[in-house]
Amino acid sequence: MIVVALKFSARFGVEGVATPTTFCNAKGHTMRVFGTTALLILASVLTSVPCLQTSYDPLLTTKDLPEQQDMVVKDEKRSRVIPIRVYLPKDKALAAVILFSHGLGGNREGSAFLGNHWALRGYVAVFLQHPGSDDSVWKDKPAAQRMAAMEQAANIENFQLRVQDVSAVINQLEFWNKENSHPLAGRLDMKRIGMSGHSFGAVTTQAVSGQAARIGKGFTDSRIKTAVMMSPSIPRGDGDLKRAFGGVKIPWMLLTGTKDTAPIGGADVKSRLAVFPALPLGGKYELVLDKAEHSAFTERALPGETEKRNPNHHRAIRAVTTAFWDAYLREDAEAKVWLDGAEVRSVLEKDDQWQKK
Numbered sequence: 001m002i003v004v005a006l007k008f009s010a011r012f013g014v015e016g017v018a019t020p021t022t023f024c025n026a027k028g029h030t031m032r033v034f035g036t037t038a039l040l041i042l043a044s045v046l047t048s049v050p051c052l053q054t055s056y057d058p059l060l061t062t063k064d065l066p067e068q069q070d071m072v073v074k075d076e077k078r079s080r081v082i083p084i085r086v087y088l089p090k091d092k093a094l095a096a097v098i099l100f101s102h103g104l105g106g107n108r109e110g111s112a113f114l115g116n117h118w119a120l121r122g123y124v125a126v127f128l129q130h131p132g133s134d135d136s137v138w139k140d141k142p143a144a145q146r147m148a149a150m151e152q153a154a155n156i157e158n159f160q161l162r163v164q165d166v167s168a169v170i171n172q173l174e175f176w177n178k179e180n181s182h183p184l185a186g187r188l189d190m191k192r193i194g195m196s197g198h199s200f201g202a203v204t205t206q207a208v209s210g211q212a213a214r215i216g217k218g219f220t221d222s223r224i225k226t227a228v229m230m231s232p233s234i235p236r237g238d239g240d241l242k243r244a245f246g247g248v249k250i251p252w253m254l255l256t257g258t259k260d261t262a263p264i265g266g267a268d269v270k271s272r273l274a275v276f277p278a279l280p281l282g283g284k285y286e287l288v289l290d291k292a293e294h295s296a297f298t299e300r301a302l303p304g305e306t307e308k309r310n311p312n313h314h315r316a317i318r319a320v321t322t323a324f325w326d327a328y329l330r331e332d333a334e335a336k337v338w339l340d341g342a343e344v345r346s347v348l349e350k351d352d353q354w355q356k357k
Helices: 112-120 143-153 156-178 200-208 241-245 269-273 311-328 333-340 342-347
Strands: 003-006 021-024 030-035 040-044 067-075 080-088 095-101 124-128 188-198 224-230 252-259 284-293 353-356
Touching: 067 156, 080 112, 080 156, 095 112, 095 156, 095 200, 112 124, 112 311, 124 156, 156 188, 156 200, 188 200, 188 311, 200 224, 224 311, 252 269, 252 311, 284 311, 311 333, 311 342, 333 342
Parallel strands: 095 124, 095 188, 188 224, 224 252, 252 284
Antiparallel strands: 003 040, 021 030, 030 040, 067 080, 080 124, 284 353
16 A cells, blocks of 8 residues: 555545545556545555446536526727627636637527536536627528528638637636626636537637647637537648647547538538547547437537437537536546546447547
8 A cells, every 4th residue: 555645635525534536547456535634645555356436427417507697798909799698607616617609600599508517517608609600690581591691601701700709708708807896707717718619619619729720820829728629620621630630739529420511611520520530649539429410519400400319419418528628627537537437438329439549
């Protein structure tokens, strides 16, 4: 037995010895950690007994819905107003921040199943709305003109507006966090920011979290520490994927489906699956949901989709993204054990594909 003195962690009890937590070491042996008011005693018992499962559960929440607040960010430099919806945890303590960027034609109200769950898990979730590529593109158009309007909005100008929206929102959150009279004052841990998005929002997320631009310095915002892309894709007309993705320095999680194609933009399943192999080693994950179509990451099916919606898709998405945030934004050791071990399969179905590197 090896005994090591460590600094006290608030994760364990304030008084007395906490209930031991069981971990697996690199050799597959059990490791138990105990907490006291003054120190932690780490005891590693090297036996042939298989590792016990952790008690970590990324789906565990209360049944209450979190508080929602709709706000606007005014980017004076660009004369641009960015609507946001903020999902707030009940606990008003300092919390890590997760940003979400919607797909083409969406708005800040979409994918609420994620905003609600992440907030119930203790994160401040900020859902952006991007004028010019949001629902204003199609909602006032006759049905016969909507597809053409959407195709026209999927352009480089709106892409550039989107990536600048992300940095503008982070800037505003930093300001509000220091403004005593603001509802978000003192609630945002701006050193722990995660970025996420679906479809056009995934393209936006890739750009601000490490993907290299074909020309120039790109759009990476170094304040973003982790990123989740739902329906990712490779850059158009750029065959050098190692150049595009090989320099990503932060943890990435990719989520797609075996039927995840989009009617606009030309992204198919092959192009979505091409991103993961091009990423460098370390903190990279990919989930491919069996028979999941493009709308699996939203609340409604899209025109032309034929698969019956699978309720377990949302369950799996909530679970793996939450574990990822917990592991890499909160540095939760149990979350990382769950994510990197066999337990992640407990939320997946047999034909779902999961890999990490």
